[in-house]
Amino acid sequence: MNKAVGNAVLRNRVHRRLRAVMAAQLPGLPxxxxxxxxxxxxxxxxxxxxxxxxxxxxxxxxxx
Structure with missing residues (x-):
């Protein structure tokens, strides 16, 4: 994750959120x-x- 997103706490929050979003999307992917x-x-x-x-x-x- 790029440091331009924010400090380590913010980057980790974004990382966790994106992981959760993608987990919900996985069943719809080929x-x-x-x-x-x-x-x-x-x-x-x-x-x-x-x-x-x-x-x-x-x-x-x-x-x-």
């Missing part, structure tokens, strides 16, 4: 899929709901 999620600096100030919406939107674009 078997054997490899996914990389990169946290950009604005993710440090995003709520869980905003991160979820962003990940869902990105995955829907990729899976079209």
């Amino acid at each position: 078997a054997g899929s490899l996914t990389v999620v990169r946290a950009l600096p604005p993710s440090g100030s995003s709520s869980f709901e905003e991160l979820t919406a962003d990940v869902q939107a990105a995955l829907s674009r990729v899976l079209r």
Whole structure:
């Protein structure tokens, strides 16, 4: 995780949130899929709901 996201506490919070978001999305992904999620600096100030919406939107674009 990039230090531009914030200090270590904030980076860990974003990491945990993104891991939880992706865990919920895994059943909808094709078997054997490899996914990389990169946290950009604005993710440090995003709520869980905003991160979820962003990940869902990105995955829907990729899976079209």
